[in-house]
Amino acid sequence: MSSRRVGTRSRSRSRSRIAGSALAAGATAVGLLALTACGSDDGGGGGDGAGGDRLDVVASFYPMEFLAERIGGDHVSVSTLTEPGVEPHDLELSPRQTARVSDADLVVYLAGLQPTVDDAVETAGVEHVAEATSFTTLEEHGDDVDGHGDEHGDEHAEEGHEGHDHDHEGGDPHIWLDPAKYAEVAQGVGDALADADPDHAADYARNTETLVAELHALDDEFATGLEGRTSDTFITTHAAFGYLAEAYGLHEEAITGIDPESEPSGARMRDLQEIAEADGVTTVFFETLVSDDTARTLADDLGLRTAVLDPVEGITDESPGADYLSVMRANLAALQEALGVPAA
Known part of the structure; x- marks a missing residue:
């Protein structure tokens, strides 16, 4: 990144004196109002x-x-x-x-x-x-949400997803x-x-x-906290957790791709049912800022639990923590339960 320079800030202030205490007090009040307006x-x-x-x-x-x-x-x-x-x-x-x-x-x-x-x-x-x-x-994650290694291949890739898409070419x-x-x-x-x-x-x-x-x-907490799990696969609403999965040897299966607003194909939903049964998936994760309708439908069809796995894209009253670190620790706890990590 090239070296850049911060633009200097300056505030012009009047130094003139106004005779008379009443006028001076009035000028002070006006000055305070002006400063307040500038700082809002x-x-x-x-x-x-x-x-x-x-x-x-x-x-x-x-x-x-x-x-x-x-x-x-x-x-x-x-x-x-x-x-x-x-x-x-x-x-x-x-x-x-x-x-x-x-x-x-x-x-x-x-x-x-x-x-x-x-x-x-x-x-x-x-x-x-x-x-x-x-x-x-x-790195590239989530573009081929229909694949699941050699087991499921990309037989439905041509069907794609309905709805809009964002540009994530990078x-x-x-x-x-x-x-x-x-x-x-x-x-x-x-x-x-x-x-x-x-x-x-x-x-x-x-x-x-x-x-x-x-x-x-925190990275160390995830690495040690996911040891002893009985499954590596988790299902999420959209493919936000590719880096997390790769970092700790997990396998993310997303209902939609990188774009959380895209609609999954019927073929994708059928694939997820097969994946859940084959890999012993217990939980379908949804998010706080995206509709959970599809995740709950899939979970209901398969008799699975639902839980929150938060992509930490924003903090609200519904978030499982007050800041990045606490939400990520809540995510770790959710993954431990879903992936069968033995209780300490």
């Missing part, structure tokens, strides 16, 4: 706008927001373009949100997940950008669901913050080191 955020999505002297960071959705807040600490004001409860893949930016991207000191986003954000960043000419996929490697964008890959992104975001705000580079480096250590510890 009319764009929504959290944060407090320019945040006074803090770095104005715009994050595309929750996983990027989490990194910016944890690493930036008190030196940043972070707002997100994706409101809690909004499915990130479906985001459409308003003109006001597009303006926020243009005005940001730093934009933290993940290319290939939200085309509307990709377009806004490309046209905005933002001086500082932290693009998550540039800090790690992408690979599976769900990198944050592998804690080790997410740690690589955290390191890149820390470097971008230091580049945008060199006066606080030491603090960003320290916060990055702390967060990366936590993510590596």
Whole structure:
């Protein structure tokens, strides 16, 4: 990433004196109102706008927001373009949100997940950008959701899926669901913050080191916590967990592909029934931000349980945790039960 410079902020302040205590008090009140208006955020999505002297960071959705807040600490004001409860893949930016991207000191986003954000960043000419996929490697997952190794092949691949599709030509964008890959992104975001705000580079480096250590510890928790399982296969609503599955030797079978809004074919549903029986699947996982109708229908047809496996694309009151780390630990517990990990 090329070295970039943070635009300086300045505020003009009147130094003139107004005679008379009443006039002076009135001028003070007006000044306070003006400062309050300047500090307010009319764009929504959290944060407090320019945040006074803090770095104005715009994050595309929750996983990027989490990194910016944890690493930036008190030196940043972070707002997100994706409101809690909004499915990130479906985001459409308003003109006001597009303006926020243009005005940001730093934009933290993940290319290939939200085309509307990709377009806004490309046209905005933002001086500082932290693009998550540039800090790690992408792989292909979930495009052939009808295959299941040599057992099931791709006999139904030509039937495809009904509904719309998003462009994921660069690979599976769900990198944050592998804690080790997410740690690589955290390191890149820390470097971008230091580049945008060199006066606080030491603090960003320290916060990055702390967060990366936590993510590596989480990675270890998953590796050890999934030992002794009786099955490797799990069924999910959409193919968000390819990186997680690959990291820990699991096999994800998704009802739909990378796009959570696509509709599965009848052939796919029949394949999943065969897979569930052959691999001893006990649970069909659904998500908090996507309709669970198809997952529950499949589970009912097969007499299986349903449970939440959260892709951590946003935090709401329905999430099984308050932040990335707690939701991921809830996911680990759900996988342990579904895959037959012996109780400790």
